[in-house]
Amino acid sequence: MSVVESRSPQSPADVVASVPAAGAEGVAGAVRRARAAQGAWAGANAAERGAALGRAADAVAGAAGELAALVVREVGKPVTEAKGEVARAVAILRYHAQQVFDPVGAVHEPSVSGLSYTRRRPRGVAGLITPWNFPLAIPLWKAAPALAFGNAVVLKPAPQAVACALHLAELLALPDDLFQVVPGGAEEGTALVDAADVVSFTGSAAVGRKVAVAAASRGVQAQAEMGGQNAAIVLDDANLEAAAAQIAAAAFGYAGQKCTATKRVITVGNAAEVRDALAAAVSKLAVGDPSDPGTAVGPLIGQAARDRVLSAAAGGRVLAGGEALDRDGWFAAPTLVDGVPGDHVLACDEVFGPICLVQDAGSVEEALALANGVRYGLVSAVYTRDLDRALEVSGRLDTGLVKVNSPTSGVDFYLPFGGEKDSSYGPREQGKAAQEFYTSVRTVTLAPAGS
């Protein structure tokens, strides 16, 4: 039996977890048990399901300190952000604990007599496949609505974050088999897509596409949230200091390892000023030990991720950073690059780490062409004091989220979340949008006897 092992990125000799992989049979067994448990859970009334989610929120809140420390240790997230993630996990659970009371259908005029109504029903077993970078929030923003509407959950977390997922399952303390974690990698992920009744995936575009195809071939609903190559456009009337501080934090906070991280800065007739303001903002970011509350930029998740950042930097003109830190762990300095050819990886793809490309446009039109001219479409930002230009640019950006004078990073759990093009497949997640995904609609026609 193979083993799933996670190691601390700031101290790779530290083995955080070492657990047996579930294997394909283990996943199939977990789905069978989940299916057996799901009927009673769906049959429980809404108040009971909400109360269980409320108790789970209390348990997560009660363990906030230890959970944040585990997130820091296992995935190298700076502690201030790790505490924020725990708080978000609690808020997600509380929100969906109340969502159980939302309407589950609508009443319509009958065609003859009686009434017609729709009623949402759970889909069954939700198979969730998640990345390592938000090891609590992403599993929960999928699991909480799935559970709220009467589904059972089988979670296949990223191997790098397996300890967080297992600890979360213990804390949630839901009825037996309702929330199971299956440790593993691609084999277990594939097995889960082959058995679940609905599939929600977050991770890279390459894997997400495979998951979507496999689910569709079984006729099973799927959503996949994938990468981003998010642009921040800085117009010439922007508040430069504020914009640069936000962009630096969005590009390099948590070492740029967020799907919503700023990956490209597009200047519009202000190339030199933006570079100066960015360099000043980047120099203020504290890089180092993620357990230090002052740290903004911790390590990358592993050696391969760091190698990819350093080799991408080598292909351009390095304005800041561009090297590994001389210390234990997978650290790289926040890296700003410009002057890359159009087919360079930074211009065409997501590099998941602390690296950001500066591109120059001569006009707003050119800036929009650069921003939209990539395969991804998750989030973009525009910095300006001019409302007309803000409205025009935000209306023409080809992304699922647009931020005006706000960082690309940061997602509100109660709003629909998702992107365009290669960033997303299927319906939006989070907030009210989640109800549609985790339920299907039954249409009932009710007529008086003998009518």
Ligand code: NAD
């Ligand atoms: P990944 O695609 O390597 O892995 C994601 C999950 O898929 C893991 O649990 C992994 O074990 C599993 N998996 C791998 N191969 C599989 C297969 N063939 N079938 C089924 N499952 C399989 O991604 P990662 O490195 O864990 O995460 C980083 C990526 O996630 C980045 O691209 C980032 O942009 C993206 N991300 C997107 C969002 C979003 O909401 N859009 C949020 C966070 C991260």
